[in-house]
Amino acid sequence: MNLYSLAKTFPNEEMALAFWIKTRWPNGVRCLACDHDKCYLIETKGTTRKIYRKFECADCGLHFSPTANTIFHDSHLPLTKWFMAITLMTEAKKGISASQVARHLGITYKTAWHLCHRIREAMQEPKSMKLGGESVTVEIDETYVGGRRRGQGVKGGKKSKTVVVGIAERDGSIHLQRVKSSKDWHIRPVLREKLDKKTEKVVTDGDKKYKSMFPKDRHVVGIHKHELYNKNWTSTQTVENAFSLFKRGLVGNYHQLSADHLDRYLGEFCWRYNRRGLQPWLFNMTLENMATRKPLPYKDLIF
Ligand SMILES: [Zn+2]
Incomplete structure (x- = not known):
């Protein structure tokens, strides 16, 4: 996915959210508390008149964000910006720095740094991966x-x-x-x-x-x-x-x-390298991983 087709596919927050919900719950949304299969998308207005979209469970009444308990957890950035950052990171063959992402998206360096680290977390091979084997x-x-x-x-x-x-x-x-x-x-x-x-x-x-x-x-x-x-x-x-x-x-x-983060950068590099030739699918692969991997709070990233 390049930036142009990204902007065409997801021109607004609703379209991005719909795609995210489908990626996270391919078989339909389920309540995070009771696993009930009837959850309704509701809109609430915050104090700043910003619109928040949440699910309400028809059974237990729980309100939950579509991004709760995933790598997106607690992010105040719109999904369209997240999608743009994912595209920048998956398209850049040799990687992209947080300061470049900050400039592209018009966000602070600190926000971009945290954002990139969370996306990077979804661009890592599973720990169980082995190399070699018979006739290799x-x-x-x-x-x-x-x-x-x-x-x-x-x-x-x-x-x-x-x-x-x-x-x-x-x-x-x-x-x-x-x-x-x-x-x-x-x-x-x-x-x-x-x-x-x-x-x-x-x-x-x-x-x-x-x-x-x-x-x-x-x-x-x-x-x-x-x-x-x-x-x-x-x-x-x-x-x-x-x-x-x-x-x-x-x-x-x-x-x-920093040496402390080197392993994550190495992981990202290998993940991209190991998927050479799969360029058109990298965006979806990353997004799928973001749906299944756990939140990564800022405090866990700084030493
Ligand atoms: Zn429920």
């Missing part, structure tokens, strides 16, 4: 992310950077995750959780720690120096490309990225 080749590598601190030289720079481990199926999905260090004992738990044990081949660089992690007959070690010299190619090209794509997005968009 997987590449594993690490990279450093983050800025160099002034006056600390190269060594100090490396210290202030964050290590990210990447697992990439060739022609498939990827998973990037922040780890404490590139040491064996920090990488292993990630692989245990994310890598399918039946994976046919694992490709890494020559780093010694990987040797003890995989059975010899399923482990391919690429020596980057020779590969680059001979073919200008490395055997972990897929995961390296993903790293550099993520970093290019970082340079342009997330100037003040």
